[in-house]
Amino acid sequence: MWAYIRFELKNTLGYPIAMIVGGILPLVLVLSNYHATGHAALDQATAKGVFVTLLPMVPLGLVILPFTISFARDMTSGITNRLVLFGYTLTRQLLAKFIAVLLLVLSMTTLYWVVLSQMLPLPKLSLLALVMIYLSMICLAGGLYLLAFAIAQVFEGFNMIQGIAMLCYFGIAFTTGSMGVSQVPAGVTQLSRWIPFKIFRETLRAQWQGQQLAGFQDELLQMGVFILITFALYCLAKRYRRLKKRPV
Template identity: 45%
Template sequence: MKHYIEFELKNTFGYSIGMIVGGLLPLMLAISGYHASNDIEQNRELAEMTFTMCLPMIPLGLVMLPFTIAFAKDIEEGISIRFSLFGYTKLKQLFAKFISILFMVSGICLLYFLVLQVVLPLPVPSLAALLLMIFGILIVTISFYFLAFTIAWFFKGFNTVQGIAMVAYFGIAILTGTIGSFEFTGIMKKISDFIPFNSFRMELANHWTTTSFDMSNVFVHLVVFMVFTILLFCIANIYSIKK
């Protein structure tokens, strides 16, 4: 299993577009988006908002693009089936891919945190804020992991999956205000609110140095979104088996 996880890591790291949009882009946007003023308190608040605004881009970019595309390629080339013949069942493949994705997202998030702690006037976050940051990113990563599997399994053809993964990435980025600033109404507003980026960002930024605060609302929002993606995954899996 160790060697298979290493294979998955190399496979995912091999897509440079994912490293750019999930690793380099959030860092560059955070640094370029911060503009200091003469007000120290205002600078601190702006740094916190800038950090939290770009943080969810890491799992979004790393999971939705390279992982979805890599898995679609494995399916099309029959690599997943060949691994099954060597004892790596679908469940084991799911586990190995998740560990590799989690390792990659954790590493990039840690690098993002350390660099911006040096570059921006960010105060040291409280333990409560750190816990929200860690578990929030973990839940978002799991959510996109199942969504990526759903796309790769349900849609056929590498090019089709690649296109849908790109649409999903930019769609989520636009709906959550990560790219651009749009005022949505109607169904688009409901979809935008359902994706837990904004609630996670605001909760983290507003309680950056707060030693204790109620996280129940944001965690409920995160978990509901995760359950929704798991349900989509189950539906796609059942459809795949029946077909």
């Protein structure tokens, strides 16, 4: 199984543009949006703001883009079906892909934190804050992974799936305020509340202000709801694919 996970890890790393968008772009956006004023308190507030705003972009970019695109390619080329013949069921394939993607997300989250803590005037993160960050990244990665699978199951054709994945990536980024857009239609705002980026940011800010457990329970609850919603989409997409393959 671990050999297959390593294969999936290399497979995911084989998409440079996706790795750049998911791994490098959040760092670039943080550094480009931070401007020192010489006022210590103001500079720290600005640094905290850009740090928490763009951190969710790490799982968003690394899950929605590389996994959806690689899975679409595998299905289009028949690799998924051939692996089933060799004993790797679809469930085992999905588990291996998720572990590979999760390792990338956690690695890039660590890089994001280490690099920016050295380059920006950020306060030190407590152990509880670090636990919250990594647990949140795991939950976000899980929910986005299920959403990515649903996209790859419902749509057909490599180019179509790649286009939908990109549309989904930028759509979530804009509606959740990750790309600097604050004014969006009310309906879009209501929709984005089901994506727990905002509550994650608020909880991390509260951690930095010394409110040790403020909002953490609410965040975990919203993360759980997000995973349940995406799991429902996953089940519907899987059933849709099965019905579509059934001979008329």
